[in-house]
Amino acid sequence: MEEKTIQSNFIRNIVINDLETGKHNKIITRFPPEPNGYLHIGHAKAITLNFELADEFNGETNLRFDDTNPEKEEEEYVRSIIEDVSWLGFDWERLLYASDYFDEMYERAILLIKKGKAYVDELSSDEIREYRGTLTEPGKESPFRNRPIEESLTLFQEMKEGKHPDGSMVLRAKIDMTSPNMNMRDPVIYRIIHADHHNTGDKWCIYPMYDYAHPLEDAIEGITHSLCTLEFEDHRPLYDWVVRECEMESIPRQIEFARLNITNTVMSKRKLKVLVEEGIVDSWDDPRMPTISGLRRRGYTPEAIKNFCRAIGISKTNSVVDQQMLEHFIREDLKLKAPRTMAVLRPLKVVITNYPKDQVELLEAENNPDNPEMGVRTIPFSREIYIEQEDFMENPPKKYFRLFPGNEVRLKNAYFIKCNKVIKDEEGNVVELHCTYDPETKSGTGFTGRKVKGTIHWVEASQAIPAEIRLYEPLILDEEEQEDKDFLENINSNSLEILEGFVEPNMVDVKPQDKFQFFRHGYFNVDPKHTTKEKITFNRIVSLKSSFKL
RNA sequence: UGGGGUAUCGCCAAGUCGGUAAGGCACCAGACUUUGACUCUGGCAUUCGUAGGUUCGAGUCCUGCUACCCCAGCCA
Numbered sequence: 001m002e003e004k005t006i007q008s009n010f011i012r013n014i015v016i017n018d019l020e021t022g023k024h025n026k027i028i029t030r031f032p033p034e035p036n037g038y039l040h041i042g043h044a045k046a047i048t049l050n051f052e053l054a055d056e057f058n059g060e061t062n063l064r065f066d067d068t069n070p071e072k073e074e075e076e077y078v079r080s081i082i083e084d085v086s087w088l089g090f091d092w093e094r095l096l097y098a099s100d101y102f103d104e105m106y107e108r109a110i111l112l113i114k115k116g117k118a119y120v121d122e123l124s125s126d127e128i129r130e131y132r133g134t135l136t137e138p139g140k141e142s143p144f145r146n147r148p149i150e151e152s153l154t155l156f157q158e159m160k161e162g163k164h165p166d167g168s169m170v171l172r173a174k175i176d177m178t179s180p181n182m183n184m185r186d187p188v189i190y191r192i193i194h195a196d197h198h199n200t201g202d203k204w205c206i207y208p209m210y211d212y213a214h215p216l217e218d219a220i221e222g223i224t225h226s227l228c229t230l231e232f233e234d235h236r237p238l239y240d241w242v243v244r245e246c247e248m249e250s251i252p253r254q255i256e257f258a259r260l261n262i263t264n265t266v267m268s269k270r271k272l273k274v275l276v277e278e279g280i281v282d283s284w285d286d287p288r289m290p291t292i293s294g295l296r297r298r299g300y301t302p303e304a305i306k307n308f309c310r311a312i313g314i315s316k317t318n319s320v321v322d323q324q325m326l327e328h329f330i331r332e333d334l335k336l337k338a339p340r341t342m343a344v345l346r347p348l349k350v351v352i353t354n355y356p357k358d359q360v361e362l363l364e365a366e367n368n369p370d371n372p373e374m375g376v377r378t379i380p381f382s383r384e385i386y387i388e389q390e391d392f393m394e395n396p397p398k399k400y401f402r403l404f405p406g407n408e409v410r411l412k413n414a415y416f417i418k419c420n421k422v423i424k425d426e427e428g429n430v431v432e433l434h435c436t437y438d439p440e441t442k443s444g445t446g447f448t449g450r451k452v453k454g455t456i457h458w459v460e461a462s463q464a465i466p467a468e469i470r471l472y473e474p475l476i477l478d479e480e481e482q483e484d485k486d487f488l489e490n491i492n493s494n495s496l497e498i499l500e501g502f503v504e505p506n507m508v509d510v511k512p513q514d515k516f517q518f519f520r521h522g523y524f525n526v527d528p529k530h531t532t533k534e535k536i537t538f539n540r541i542v543s544l545k546s547s548f549k550l
Numbered sequence: 551u552g553g554g555g556u557a558u559c560g561c562c563a564a565g566u567c568g569g570u571a572a573g574g575c576a577c578c579a580g581a582c583u584u585u586g587a588c589u590c591u592g593g594c595a596u597u598c599g600u601a602g603g604u605u606c607g608a609g610u611c612c613u614g615c616u617a618c619c620c621c622a623g624c625c626a
Contacts, residue, residue: 005573007563007564007573008563008564008565008572009563013566032626033626034625036625036626066626068626069625069626072626124624125623125624128624129622129623132622133622134552135551135552135621135622136551136552136553137552138552166624167624169624170624179553181552181554181621182552182553182621182622183621185622188623188624190624191624193624207624209624209625209626210625210626211626214626230555230556230619230620231620231626232620233620234553234555234620234621235621236554237554256555258619263561311562311573311574311575312562312574313562313564314563315556315562315563315564316555316556317556317557317562317563318555318618318619318620319561319562321561321575322560322561322562322575322576324561324575324576325562325574325575327575328574328576329575331587331588335588366584369584369585369588370588402586410584411584412584412585413584414584443584444584452584454586455583455584455585456585457585517585517587519585519587520586521585522587544585544588545587545588547586547587549586
């Protein structure tokens with residue numbers, strides 16, 4: 001169920017204009033993750049934007065790893081990012097790495113030095129910081145700023161050859177130490193890092209900084225529209241400076257948009273990492289995580305995620321999208337896709353006293369009333385069944401349509417039953433119900449003799465399959481207006497609830513990632529990690545909406 | 551107190567040359583219902599941060615305020 005209703009947004013308008021005016025005949029975008037962590041739904045927003053924008057206008061999109069810092073990046077992340085982007089259903093034109101361009105970047109740096117636009121600085125990092133000035137005070141020029149070009153050339157060569165230790169010197173762009181834009185105060189563009197790179201091994205011991213590397217990567221690939229998040233707005237003058245001074249032929253345009261925030265969760269890599277490291281969740285793909293892998297394990301589909309990304313729009317406003325919006329799109333997608341089945345999460349045994357002992361009859365049930373093509377299945381029915389604890393109340397309030405003493409309800413796909421007797425344990429807890437059924441009310445016979453207000457789900461007791469069912473709630477509690485509060489103080493300690501319930505016997509052969517609608521409960525996914533031959537574990541993706549209030 | 555941004559319904563978000571406020575989520579009411587689900591119908595901004603100005607007419611133009619976000623990594 002993909003809805004490709006294209007929503008207008010300011011970036012798309014820019015593209016349309018660029019195409020109409022002939023500035024570009026074809027657009028090329030890119031998704032440039034740094035392979036230093038797992039992708040989350042915020043990345044999905046950027047991925048969807050880049051790929052679909054190019055696709056709409058017959059352009060191309062590259063997947064490019066921005067691997068300019070070997071100390072933080074790993075092959076494992078490259079693998080997971082590729083997996084996630086593919087899973088979302090996007091095909092890149094080219095799979096590239098910033099490290100593919102290290103040679104060219106080095107040559108362009110030499111060009112800058114020769115033009116007097118860059119110099120090797122031997123100030124320490126602390127000194128560089130001091131010389132940089134502050135937000136309100138201009139910086140000072142480094143004593144090395146005006147050293148001879150030949151000297152910088154030699155030193156830069158030596159940096160590359162590994163003749164100098166980490167931190168001893170850097171290559172800086174020579175721009176303006178008094179600029180009100182801190183990024184223009186002679187930014188460092190190359191630093192020495194003696195570390196193995198996942199792609200280039202030990203070939204290099206100097207690595208370009210983002211602000212220098214990124215515009216070159218874009219220009220080299222012929223990227224026309226380089227989309228990034230708001231915090232890079234201040235970097236745009238530097239981006240343009242690099243493209244211009246390095247004399248790149250292709251001129252990419254950087255355009256910034258707001259990153260995604262969703263209520264009741266966290267989105268930064270840093271915070272997600274804390275959740276994993278503090279053991280608040282058990283891994284990056286924990287079903288409570290907003291990571292692509294977490295959402296996948298929870299049971300979200302690529303279509304739902306993409307529809308969500310399309311629906312939230314693109315703008316420059318800092319915003320927080322209601323998490324209910326995400327839930328809406330998975331419900332919508334699974335409505336027609338997920339077969340219905342009955343599962344009892346908190347079992348209460350019911351004995352149907354007038355039903356013959358030792359009789360088991362097979363009943364027919366629709367797999368999806370909203371999608372008849374999904375066919376029917378048969379389910380067993382007998383004298384003993386389980387129903388949901390919350391579907392019975394001994395002393396119900398008004399408007400309680402479910403089972404209570406003397407009341408009659410419909411068992412979905414089976415018969416009407418009436419509750420006659422409540423069995424309790426010593427502590428007064430209801431442990432069993434005795435009911436009677438009416439053979440004339442069998443589902444599918446067209447019985448119209450009388451109506452009942454409630455229909456409840458059930459599972460036949462002797463053949464029911466025990467299953468583990470995991471219910472999730474948001475990781476983060478609704479925040480009150482408390483600034484500077486550590487997000488860990490708002491952690492929802494009840495974000496996971498594990499239940500032992502029963503599912504229909506025909507669930508024996510489910511496979512990991514199979515999705516179902518548990519009748520009257522919500523949508524569930526077969527967990528790929530916890531499910532074993534002995535026991536199936538289901539993750540609740542999302543509950544059904546409900547207007548029922550006790 | 552420097553620079554860069556943003557302010558349209560509870561939450562997202564469209565709003566071409568100024569012409570008299572799309573849509574989605576949420577919510578409320580009703581209909582339907584073998585899911586208190588779905589679906590359907592109706593309701594949800596006389597108003598676009600605020601104060602002025604220009605104009606026959608301004609969310610869209612001008613001016614002044616206000617609030618919030620980002621920037622002082624040899625991170626991206």
